[in-house]
Amino acid sequence: MPSLLTRRRLLQIGVAAPFVTRALAQATFDYEVVVIGAGAAGIAAGRTLQRLGKSFVVLEARNRVGGRVFTDTSLGEGFDAGAIYIHWAETNPWREIAQSLGVATLDSSSVPGSFRLFQNGETIQRTNPRAYERLSERFDPDIAPVPDEPMTVRVAGDGADALRAVSTLARMALGEEAERVSALDYARLWSGDDLLVPEGYGTLVTRAARELPVRLNTIVRAIDWSGQGVTVVTDQGRLRAGAAIITVPVGVLRAEGIRFTPRLPDATLRGLEGLGMGALTKIALRFDGARFGVPEGTDLWDVAGPRATFDFECWPFDRNLVVAVFGGDHARDIVRMGEAAAVDLALSRFAQIAGADARKAFLGGRLAGWSLDPFSQGSYSHALPGHADARALLAMPVGERLFFAGEATGGENFGGAMTVGGAFLAGEAAARAV
Template sequence: MAASLALPMHHAQATETDVIVIGAGAAGLAAAHDLKAAGRKAIVLEARSRIGGRAFTDASLGPAYDAGAMFIHWAERNPWVQIARDLGIETPGESWGGGFRVFADGRPMTDADRQKRRGAFGQIDRRLETVDLTRRDLSVKELLGDLGPDMSQIASSGLLLSIGEESDRISTRDYQRLWAGDDLVVPSGYGNLVSRHGAGLDIRLNQPVSEIRWDGLDVAVTTPSGTLHANACIVTVPVGVLKAGAIRFTPALPARNRNALDGLGMGALTKIALRVEGDRFGIIPGTSFLEAGSPSRLMNFDLFPDDKDLVIAYCGGDHARELSAAGTEAARAHVTELLAQMIGPNIRKAVTGISFPAWWTDPFSRGSYSVCLPGREAARERLAEPIGGRIFIAGEATAGGGAMTVGGATLAGRAAAAKVARIKA
């Protein structure tokens, strides 16, 4: 590895920049800022018409909400705490809102069933304290296997709203190493914060990359505007985009890197926001309703968060994939019907709009964030290994314990920039 990093940068005649960064999400912005500080010229290419990636504050309904990332996780070491402070943006602690109610098929869940669920939810953490993972990795489903099919499904259902994936596709080793800590929020929008952090960088929007050639003296990156040449390239697009083959690598990625990609999937944590105007049906703003009648179709509702005319539904796993594939109107009908069962039929008239940025079907995401498959917990580190001494893959997928977060993506982008900066110019 060290030998590949010691390769000199080749200054071909057509080279326009030192480094091309692909993707203007948190990882790409962090890499570009650090490269700029190191005296390296970097161009950031972004496929969308905006920056921020999966950190996106959506104001299409009027009141704004974070359609992607919303928490500054493990704030004790998250770089966004300092970035927000430098920009004068407030990041208070998470509010617990106006209470929490659990439903089963639209009716309030009985106390007995609620206690059963509460006991099941703690099983993952209890078993992680005693399980021996030194011999082999397990899926979370295997970890809970002796609970029986019903209790196992209840115990793992909460992961649909955190990891966004089914329990048989989650590596227990990878889940165990994820960092924990205090959560902060960004009332003005996490996506807006990430977007502001792009100031001062050379970012080119509406430039989806179709090919990366690395068989010459430099790296050639093809976009709709033509081909750019650079001495190195940092690729920060989501794993889902790489797995879909949206970017062609010439030559193909080495087998070790392809194998790393095979060991990662993409979760499908999904938000569906409804504009709800008029009567609030006596609901205290910030109240949460959880529809848990079917553990595989778990859906949580944040009602009028921050006193806004919004109801935001959350779901994950295969249920979220089905809703994403069905489309916006089908999602609106499904969510509205669930609310009508819990609140009453008049909610149907109060719903005046929907925002549904379905990450699973978004061609520039192909999912919410990366998930290590069982037995493939080394995939994150392997994916971050330099390719030919000049291509570096970075993002939340390569962030180890910080995976699945904006903070982790930022740290991974900085790590990649440090590797590039060590290459002899």
């Protein structure tokens, strides 16, 4: 029979055991937190953890930070290959970050701009401008509740022009075909003023990461979250941490770019299954200074078929560039053609409008094909019809040590989903939750 002393001893050991275990386990961790991905969300998480005095590292697959915010200068003049607008600046944290870093911004309404519409190079008129106006009413929850149904179904009773308008809107704003997007998810987006960053949104985001411990060229392959903490397996070795903030895009998670052991809970998987990635795509064309009579800031919209619309943004910030923007299945097909063929196609379509001199003045082009980019696998997320709860499911912490954050989990109750600002707020919230 154990003596009183022995029993007390046993009791003490029993009470102390959890603390001993935790202390021992912590001693084996390399960091308190590992952040995966150095886009807007990962940068926000890192800045927050730094402010809170936590030990952490940010692992990034690419040879640069910024993710889908990237100012590409390879043509000699910079253009933003991903995000360009600080959307809804009233609530967007990047406005203040730009101010604090001394990076200039411009109200987008103060930038010169005009709009011209073409069909295969020939000027056409908009048939029914009212169809576009009606769209905003259909997706405004203050006017009527918006159901979790395909965007196309939402306007089905409004006639063929409304259907065409919603299809173009979804392709050019979300990069996706309207029938694959939840009307409710679209209706939840913030709305407000937009700012532009003349130096490049990518330049701003890169500067915001300057003080962070980021390991570039480090691809995370697997996360083991059995037992305590997490073991993160990368192509540069493995490390242990108390928790992981995972900011890789939904496209990467859906393609099982990171293997989880044990498998993720059903709720998280349901969240992932309910989200798709659009294919908003850009092709930048560099010219030698010729402007073909097109003023700075002109948007030339070229409709070459029911699904094939290009928006040529001409001479942004007075640079000798035309940036073609397009989305949906048409964009996926073009990205699959490869850069040389895609650039040639964009140049041909631009030359139909600007004239044959465009080819003579052409110096080079770049394709930003996010749909085939291995580290994004799409441009940005949307909830599929019937899955408006998907973002909330993905945002739920797993086992108190896996925290998914990024544009897909939005920020501010998902009103900022899809955006750089929303990604930042989501990364910040995840870091505070850890």
